Amino acid sequence: MQGIVISDVIIGILATGVRLLAPFLFASLGEMFCQRSGVFNLGVEGIMMMGAFVGFFVTLRLGNPYLGVVMAILAGIVLGLLMALISVTMQAPQGISGIGLHMFCWGLSGLLFRVYVGFITSIDGFKPLPIPGLADIPVLGPILFQHNWMVYLSILFVPISWFVLFKTNWGLKVRAVGVAPQAADTLGVNVNAVRYQCLMLGGALAGLAGAFLTVGQANMYADNITAGRGFIAVALVYFGRWNPVGILLGSLLFSMMNSLQLWIQVLGINFPYEFAVILPYVVTIAALAVAVKNVWAPTALGKPFRRESI
Amino acid sequence: MKKSNRLVQSLSQVALLAGALLLALLVGAILIAIAGANPLVAYKSMFLGPFSGKFGMTESLVKATPLLLVGLGVVTSFRSGILNIGGEGQMVMGAIAGAAVALAFPKWPAVILLPLTLIVSVLAGAVWGGFAGWLKAKLGVNEILSTVMLNSIALQLCLYLIRGPMIDPEEIAYGTGTPQTAQLPRQIWMARLVKGTRFHWGFFLAVALAFVVFIFLWRTTIGYRMRAAGEGPDAARAAGINVEKYQILAMAMAGGFAGLAGMVEVLGVHRRVLEGLSAGYGFSGIVVALFGRLHPIGAIPAAILFGMLTLGADMMQRAVAIPAAIVMAIQGLVVLFVVGSDIFVRHPEIWRRWFRKKDPDTLGRLEADSAGNRN
Numbered sequence: 302m303q304g305i306v307i308s309d310v311i312i313g314i315l316a317t318g319v320r321l322l323a324p325f326l327f328a329s330l331g332e333m334f335c336q337r338s339g340v341f342n343l344g345v346e347g348i349m350m351m352g353a354f355v356g357f358f359v360t361l362r363l364g365n366p367y368l369g370v371v372m373a374i375l376a377g378i379v380l381g382l383l384m385a386l387i388s389v390t391m392q393a394p395q396g397i398s399g400i401g402l403h404m405f406c407w408g409l410s411g412l413l414f415r416v417y418v419g420f421i422t423s424i425d426g427f428k429p430l431p432i433p434g435l436a437d438i439p440v441l442g443p444i445l446f447q448h449n450w451m452v453y454l455s456i457l458f459v460p461i462s463w464f465v466l467f468k469t470n471w472g473l474k475v476r477a478v479g480v481a482p483q484a485a486d487t488l489g490v491n492v493n494a495v496r497y498q499c500l501m502l503g504g505a506l507a508g509l510a511g512a513f514l515t516v517g518q519a520n521m522y523a524d525n526i527t528a529g530r531g532f533i534a535v536a537l538v539y540f541g542r543w544n545p546v547g548i549l550l551g552s553l554l555f556s557m558m559n560s561l562q563l564w565i566q567v568l569g570i571n572f573p574y575e576f577a578v579i580l581p582y583v584v585t586i587a588a589l590a591v592a593v594k595n596v597w598a599p600t601a602l603g604k605p606f607r608r609e610s611i
Numbered sequence: 612m613k614k615s616n617r618l619v620q621s622l623s624q625v626a627l628l629a630g631a632l633l634l635a636l637l638v639g640a641i642l643i644a645i646a647g648a649n650p651l652v653a654y655k656s657m658f659l660g661p662f663s664g665k666f667g668m669t670e671s672l673v674k675a676t677p678l679l680l681v682g683l684g685v686v687t688s689f690r691s692g693i694l695n696i697g698g699e700g701q702m703v704m705g706a707i708a709g710a711a712v713a714l715a716f717p718k719w720p721a722v723i724l725l726p727l728t729l730i731v732s733v734l735a736g737a738v739w740g741g742f743a744g745w746l747k748a749k750l751g752v753n754e755i756l757s758t759v760m761l762n763s764i765a766l767q768l769c770l771y772l773i774r775g776p777m778i779d780p781e782e783i784a785y786g787t788g789t790p791q792t793a794q795l796p797r798q799i800w801m802a803r804l805v806k807g808t809r810f811h812w813g814f815f816l817a818v819a820l821a822f823v824v825f826i827f828l829w830r831t832t833i834g835y836r837m838r839a840a841g842e843g844p845d846a847a848r849a850a851g852i853n854v855e856k857y858q859i860l861a862m863a864m865a866g867g868f869a870g871l872a873g874m875v876e877v878l879g880v881h882r883r884v885l886e887g888l889s890a891g892y893g894f895s896g897i898v899v900a901l902f903g904r905l906h907p908i909g910a911i912p913a914a915i916l917f918g919m920l921t922l923g924a925d926m927m928q929r930a931v932a933i934p935a936a937i938v939m940a941i942q943g944l945v946v947l948f949v950v951g952s953d954i955f956v957r958h959p960e961i962w963r964r965w966f967r968k969k970d971p972d973t974l975g976r977l978e979a980d981s982a983g984n985r986n
Contacts, residue, residue, distance in 0.1 A: 343755060347943075383947070392957075393950035396694050396755050397901070401950065404894055405943025409642065411936035416646040532759045539753065575771035582760040589757065590750040 310564065315444045318553070318560035323455035323517065324349070324510040325552035328534035329541065330462045331506025333548060336538055337466065338499040339479040339601035340388055343399025345507045346531025347406025348380045352511025354410040357522035358417065360424045366516045370451075373512035374505045380406065381504020385497045392605035403531075411524060418522070426520040427451060451509075451517040456549075458506075463545040475499060479599035482606045492606045507531065529582065536585050540592045543599065551588070555581055627955060628902060631948035639941040648931045660926030661919040667926075669810035673880060675918030677702070677872040679817040681896025682903065682910040683824050684740070684868030689905050690828060691861030692841030692854075697743055697758030698869040698893025700765030701736040705870020706877045707769045708735030710884045711777065713795045721798040728799060729874055736870015737863040739765060744862025748855035754862065762893065773884055791885035801879040811879035817914075820868070824907040837861055869893060891939060895921070898942045901949050917942070 328345050335342040352373035360369035380402065387398045427449035435446040466472040477485040478495045486492050510530075515522050533555060541547030562577040640650035661667045681698040688695035709732030716724060743761055746752040770790060779793040801811040828834035839847040840854040840861075847854050872892065877884055899917055903909030924938035955961060 387947050387951040391951035391954050393947075393953060397897070397950050398947055400696055400755075400894070400897060401943050401946030403943065404898075404946060405940050408936050408938065408940025408943055412642065412646060412934050412940060415934040415936060529759065529763050532756060536753075536756045536760075539756075573771055573775070575767040575774075579764050579767045582763045585760050586746065586752065586757055589752045590746060 310568070312440060312443055314557070314560050314564050316447070317563060318557035319444060320448050320452055320518070321556035321559045322552050323452045323513045324530055325534055325537060325555055326455040326458060326549065327506045327510035327513065328531055329537040329548045329552060330458050330545060331503035331510075332535055332538045333462070333541070333543055333545065334466070334475060334499045335503040336602055337479045337543055337599055338475045338496045339482060339599055339604060339606070340385075340496050340500060341395040341399065341535075341603045342381075342384055342388075342500060342503055343396060343532075343535060344380065344384050344402030344406065345399075345503070345534055346527055346529065347403035348377050348504055348507035349511035349514070349527045349531040349534075350410045350525075351376050351380060351406045352508030353515045353526050354414055354511075354522060355508070356512030357424060357515035358413070360426065360516055361418070361422065364425070366424075366426055369516050370509065370512045373508040373516075375508070377504040377506070377508020377511070378501050379504070380508075381500040381502070382497070384504070385500040389493050389496045389500070389605065392607060395603050395605075414522060414524070421521055421523055423521045424516070426516045426518070449517050451513050455513075459545045459549045466545065471495075471498075476599075478606075479601050482601050482604075486606070486608065496606070507534075510534070528578075533581065533585050536589055539598075540588045542592070542597070554588070555584070558584060624904060624956060627952045628904075628949065631952050632902075632945055634948050635941050635944035638944055639937060642937060642940060643933055646933055646937075648933050653927050653931045653933050656930035657920070657923035657927040660923045660930075665805060666808055667922065669805050669808040671915065671919040671922050672814045673809050673811070673918070674921045675914040676811075676814045676817050676879070677876050677892045678895055678899045678917055678921075679814075679821065679910055679914035680872035680875065681869050681892050682899035682914055683817070683821055683907055684865035685896050685900035686903065686905050686907050686910055687824060687828065687837070687868070688740075688861045688865040689900060690841045691837040691858055692844060693744060693747065693858045693861055694755050695740060695743075695758060695862060695865040695869075696755050696893075696897070697740055697761050697866065698872075698896045699889040699891070700758070700762035700893070701739045701866040701869035702873035702876070702889045702893055703765045703769045704739045704873070705732035705736035705867075706873030706884050706888055707772055707777070708732055708870070709874040710792055710795060710877060713799060714777070714793060717796040719796075724796065725799040725878075728795075728878070729871060732870045732874035733867040734870070736873070737867035740866020740869065741859055741863030743866075744859035747862075748859050766889075769884070769888075770886065773886065777884075779883070789885075792883045794882050795877065799878060800882055801875065803879075809880055813875040813879040816875065818911055821907045821911050828907065833857070833860075869896070872896075894939070895942055898945055901946060 328349060332342060332345055355376045356366070356369040356373035358369075359372045360366045384398065384402050387393045387401070388395045429447050430450050430453075432446040436442045438446070466475065474485065474490050474495050477490060478492050482492045511527065514526050519526065537548055537551040537555065540551040541549070558581050562580055565572055565577045566574060636654070640654065643650040643653045661671045681702065684698065685695055709728045712731045713724060713728045739761060740758075743754050743757045746757050747754040773792055774790045777792045778788075779791055781793065782789050782791065801813055803809060803811050828838060836847070836852045837857045837860065839850065839852055840857045844854045873888065876888060881888065895917060899910055899913045902917070903911070903913035920941070921938055924935040927933055928935045
């Protein structure tokens with residue numbers, strides 16, 4: 302009896318961990334493209350908040366979670382454009398403009414929620430979509446193959462973004478612009494256009510990540526539902542060394558820890574709730590401390606591009 | 612000649628700041644309209660509210676006090692080339708540490724207990740900020756990310772303390788369980804200067820410290836080295852300045868100011884540590900520093916301005932039911948527009964390019980250059 306329960310709990314922790322991968326993966330992979338092109342987008346957390354609200358709100362009003370996801374992505378693209386306008390065209394210091402974007406989205410999502418909803422209410426989000434055949438495999442089935450479509454999509458995004466970044470012409474441009482913008486410019490690559498594209502892509506994925514939190518996971522919206530996941534996603538890009546595979550590993554670490562924290566609460570283990578919440582933040586700092594020193598980074602990261610000749 | 616140039620420069624900077632604020636308020640008006648209220652009515656209560664009588668005027672300064680203190684720390688860190696986003700967490704750490712000391716020695720006279728409490732809060736904030744600086748200097752950890760994480764850690768740590776070990780015994784006795792500490796010993800409360808308001812002398816402490824920071828950064832060797840580390844770390848290193856050391860110091864100072872802000876907020880306003888003490892001041896302090904042009908004296912009017920805006924937003928919430936959250940959105944826009952418009956300060960030639968009809972070809976550029984020489 303005892304043995305069965307413990308194995309159920311372990312499967313539960315792992316399954317929840319896989320489910321919680323999605324927001325980290327979406328947001329980090331998007332941020333990876335931004336940073337590969339040389340732009341440090343700290344606004345991810347804010348864009349996720351807006352994505353979470355928009356996805357929730359559209360689903361609540363129109364009853365269609367797919368439309369919610371689409372609108373959240375659109376909102377993310379618009380906010381990515383705003384970040385691009387300030388950081389690429391106006392060449393603002395990116396750390397500060399990202400915090401500005403975060404504050405704007407934080408205030409705006411709070412404002413819209415209070416005005417248009419005002420109370421906690423639940424929505425009909427996405428249902429799990431067990432993959433026929435695979436879902437029935439013992440142990441592996443519940444862990445990997447009984448999630449909603451967004452989870453599968455986020456994992457699929459890992460090989461896709463690897464392919465786009467390393468095997469396509471556009472990916473080559475992105476990497477070139479992030480390492481040697483002057484040289485890329487000389488060869489006829491429009492540096493700022495590539496950065497705009499990356500910020501829009503990053504915004505779209507951050508919006509998607511936010512929408513997952515409300516439409517694909519919690520089925521409701523509350524203030525600060527992102528709980529710093531956007532900032533952790535930015536840290537994951539460093540931790541994963543600007544590589545989709547590294548980002549997958551880092552995301553797994555964090556989603557498993559998130560899952561563990563949730564299960565600690567669910568099981569009522571006598572452990573102060575606040576310390577369980579603190580855990581991911583502490584590990585983020587530790588991970589950054591271990592991972593970052595003396596590692597290759599896009600050399601033009603954080604440096605606005607400006608043609609010398611103007 | 613040179614003097615008038617400087618005057619033109621500072622006037623154009625003020626114009627840019629005003630433009631950034633106006634643009635942010637314009638977008639804010641659109642948001643208010645979307646939220647279903649008349650922007651003119653809403654802004655009327657937001658801007659006139661703080662001027663309505665004794666309460667409005669003093670309460671604006673009450674709100675300006677933590678803004679200025681956090682802002683001074685942000686100025687110091689930004690000037691040293693390191694970005695402190697951790698004001699929220701440092702405030703909370705300062706407040707909870709100071710309160711712990713004050714509650715431990717409730718019978719001590721104010722002459723000893725008040726300075727001790729303030730010093731402990733400064734030290735707690737300094738440790739919290741300095742740790743991020745140390746992580747940056749020794750391990751290359753991005754300070755923005757680490758301070759953001761430290762914010763969340765500090766908030767949870769404080770929540771744990773005020774829900775558990777440090778909760779007001781009366782909250783348990785009456786079974787209400789509101790997460791807050793007991794009231795701090797009465798003798799160290801910061802005196803209120805105007806009857807019937809919350810205006811306390813913390814504001815003057817903050818203003819005095821602004822002048823201290825100015826003298827420190829511009830008139831002492833350490834301050835000079837910190838600014839040198841911020842202006843050009845490579846050049847500073849070549850000149851034998853230990854850039855990392857001064858950046859750790861800058862973060863510790865930034866944390867110290869934020870910690871003090873937390874304690875002053877406790878001693879002057881709430882008299883105890885409670886949930887939501889930092890109230891976004893850690894982020895708004897960044898706005899104040901940027902709006903004060905990263906100058907400690909400039910931060911004084913900026914803090915008063917945003918103190919009024921914060922209070923005005925509260926008053927607007929009561930008048931037309933627009934959530935005060937909008938002030939955070941407007942502040943975010945102010946940050947975006949201020950750092951965005953900075954390009955006109957760094958590259959004034961862009962003005963000229965924008966006001967010319969055609970794209971600049973070589974001839975046009977030469978013309979512009981010769982026109983510039985004639986001035």
